[in-house]
Amino acid sequence: MDKSVLDEILRQVTKPVRYMGNEYNMVEKDPSKVLIRFAFAFPDVYEVGMSHLGMKILYHLMNEREDTYCERVFAPWTDMEQKMREKGLPLFALESKDPIAEFDFVGFTLQYEMCYTNVINMLDLARIPLRWWEREKNHPFIIAGGPCAYNVEPMADFFDLVVMGDGEEVINELLDVYRQWKMQGGTRQDFLVAAARIPGVYVPHFYDVEYDDDGTVRSVKPNREGIPSVIQKRVVRDLDRAYYPETMIVPYMDIVHDRVMLEVFRGCTRGCRFCQAGIIYRPVRERSVPRLMDLAEKLINNTGYEELSLSSLSTSDYSDLENLVKQLMERFAPQKVSFSLPSLRIDSFSRELIEEMIKVRKAGLTFAPEAGTQRLRDVINKGVTEEDLLNSVRQAFELGWDTVKLYLMIGLPTETQEDLEGIADLARKVKSCYLDVTGGQRAHRLRITVSVASFVPKPFTPFQWVAQDTIERLNQKLDFLKDKLRIKSVEFDWHDPRLSFLEAVFARGDRRLGKVLIKAWEMGCKFDGWAEHFKYHIWLKAFEDAGIDPGFYANRARDREEVLPWSHIDVGVTPSFLWREYQKALRGELTPDCRERCWGCGITRLEGGLCQ
Template identity: 60%
Template sequence: MSVRLSDGLLKSVEKPSRYTGNEWNSVIKDPRNVNIRFAFCFPDTYEIGMSHLGMKILYHLLNEREDCYCERVFAPWTDMEAKMRENGIPLYSLETKDEIKNFDFAGFTLQYEMSFSNILNMLDLAGIPITADNRKDNDPFVCAGGPCAYNPEPLADIIDFFMMGEGEEIINEVMDAYAGWKGTGRSRTDFLEDIAGIEGIYVPSFYEFEYKENGTIKSFNPLKPQYPVKIRKRIIHDMDKVFYPDKIVVPYTDIVHDRIMLEVFRGCIRGCRFCQAGFIYRPVREKSHERLMELAKKLEESTGYEEISLTSLSTSDYSELEELTTELIDEMDERKVGLSLPSLRLDSFSMDLMEKAQKVRKSGLTFAPEAGTQRLRDVINKGVTEEDLLSAVSLAFNGGWHGVKLYFMLGLPTETFEDVEGIADLAYKVVNAYKRVPMEKKGKGLNVTVSTSTFVPKAFTPFQWEAQESREGVSEKQRFLKGRIRSKQVTYNYHENKLSFLEAVFARGDRRICKVLIKAWELGCRFDGWGEYFKYDIWMQAFSECGVDPYFYAVRKREYDEILPWDHIDVGVTKKFLINESKRAHDGKITPNCRKNCGGCGAAVFESGICGGDSLG
């Protein structure tokens, strides 16, 4: 049944274009001619979801199948939600406006822990039972993937099954299995058992945890011997052959990343010890610049976009960057299409790259030293020096740039007030670098913006065992740094750290967190990642009512032999390697990037050509 949206209702909400669909390149099919309907659900606003590359890829991938129709669903903003509940309008898809509860699958991408309450809200709006054990045979299967799925336990009671790793192959295998199951009269459990044997599929209801008296995990056990004890992530081996859309949906409203996105490679060679993405996406696999040029031409023709962004975790580490950027500029200049190069590192910054990326705009550049002293940068294995930063900003200032944003973290393991003071010192050294530039070369009106976030320990990183610094401790450091920055040319921004505390709880939570999430949603929590809607006191009330201690998850240091909630997930990076990296961090030892020396992380099990060589041991 299709939802009817009146003009009056749409005119009464902010940004009605979020809810209307029918954009350029959106896929239109007759639902009567397909066997599988898949609702791709993004648990945040349209502008954020439509900027997500994974959605663009999987949306068009599924719609390549004749038997499947993938439609998009986003979290309605609070004004639209109120109108929907007031008028009895259920959650619907953009393509057909059909109710989500009538689909075969509701698939969520998990990009950020603080969007979890939106998942519950969207299920409730759709009329789909919140917990998996309450769903009946005619309810959609609720599945999930994405980086936050690598610790699936905080959503274990809610999600029917998780898809671990990169989705291009595994999602088709699940659809094939569903096509064989649908219409047979077999139970939901039968289907879940069918797919549990697919590499990368995790069905939480097929497993149980036991806990010790001190609250730590005693054991993790499959309920039947045929269920895998370890769930290994899926990766794509050949990036040139993997599906990538040659046309994408073009929104009618502004979104966060409103441009062509060319994915140059997956994985990262660097190994920053705080960075979850740098470990869970290993090993590095590149696309050839020939394939990227082919895609760039097709996407420009099919979308009309005037900007192409090269995307990866560290674009300047792409081995064919010079060839690709040169050819792109030669090809796209006459079409008036610009080039954007995000994710550039300080130690590979060059004026040539920046001139290619920003021929006109010279307002600001962004760098992420992450820590204020070399000692702490070595602890986190950042691999850049103060000289790298000053060299990069000097090049930029001599080229006419006059704005620099510097990103740091507070609360990193072993951090001292001397490290915090180092942040202010670096900012002043950047100001001095600007002053040394000849007047005829420098841009007018220097502005150095220093931003700090609070460190959150994440699963599958060398810091997964570390305690998060207390909120009081981080607040003291924020005040200290603010007092050290007195220049009118330096602006200091920071966020209240209550949200980071809750993020740490969910990043390392177990199944006992599920009931807290449900209670918090029942008490009104949603859009927690948006400051104006984050209700810290309500969350603390939910923890209290559920008898769960959030500090147990956030600020407690783990021992290396403790069973962690995500130990049954295999991302290819071994626990032995992560422990070794944790010890090297506390010794202040740098681990070279993968191209210089293989660290023996374990990702070579995926047979990537970049892995191998001498191991550090």
């Protein structure tokens, strides 16, 4: 690439450091000396993508291979994109600055439905044909993974293949198959056929989808011999033995999660019924304290980071947390390393330990009761009581916190007016708890943020069959809450229901939505998750032009017999378990944490894990 053109452009854009590469611990290889060039693509800006743990793991894992050079590419912000198009600069990888169209693979991680137009835009900016059938021998294979890959149907036209499950093992198998194919020579189809034999690899166009007259899916069937009729996700059996990087790239700019990320475990046993991550990442697999201490030591030394976070879906559920935190504090406090524990349940922690931890830094506190009444929390199987919450909040106030954030959802199944009122009551109770603890001493410092999102039914959850509330209904509920939450010291913020509506459409969408995505992108949609770029009216136009009713996907209840567009994907947890959970939800019955007893979710059919 002409470096002087890039140089000229970088002088004219905001945050040029996003496109610069050259960070400490970036892997440098001679591209002419590798057989496979892989562009790890994150369809959002640098500071979001660089905060993603999966990318850190797979980047270093692939670069362990002598035959492979994995580089990074992010979605350029609109000013950069405009300059690149003006100057004819194709999308390039940060490491070598080479166009990614010359690579063997471009691998997208799909973390969020509303990044789909960015995927399309990045392919276009890279000058790679958008749809799989338009690509030829000299084009890279466009592949995907990540949570949205489990129902990738709306994006089926754009990907050559998709990986289901933990990437650590599959990726090496895939690269091995590719290596063999590249050395032997063959057609693109030859490679895809060979790749589809790897468990966990899904080639969407090897499956035909038929529809019924009412618009629902009739069947999804393989269209050639030797292709599995169901694709089962891959699971790393033993996290202690699984690859974990001992170094991480240290960005120059302030990224969203700018710290060492130590993944303490994968999976979750709580079984919240709205939560997709809680199902698709099953079973729970923990790293041992010695392994974590060893990794922490290396990562802190190799990065120079001043902060370390223990990451997982629910860090307080780590079986030896107190011991781990104690050891980490002892080892790293003298070096002034601070710790953050996202998704922490403060009640499960000894008070001394918290006091010890906040000596280094006091971060904001977030609680996620999710629903306003106990009845509704039981429906969603959020095993938290109001007493739990108020106890935790009280402790936090006693320890000197003045700001808390409460996460809640509206539009949950079975929700009533009472549940909405419960949200406001909860905010009021938190406030009076503060006044009680502080005796009104520092009342002006109190800030309670009530953050409300609209519920989005997701595939592979017990609520995958339910209808989402319409936008009108959600807006009415928000208006009600805005009114009820006019309370001093309480701030109310909410997620745009129109965005939640589109999330619901694409989360449970099928292949017919591909043409909507293309139309929306053609009319200028990108960075849809960023409020300043979200163009809802254009989306509506795209649906209209494509002759598709989005309400069919978002606002329609499915029955048990309906063939769901993702019915050929097996995430381990069975549809019959999910249905049972749905029925229990409607009855308000709880399913306790599955560490207490096995509820037969089906994950034990897959290899390994804590589940026996």
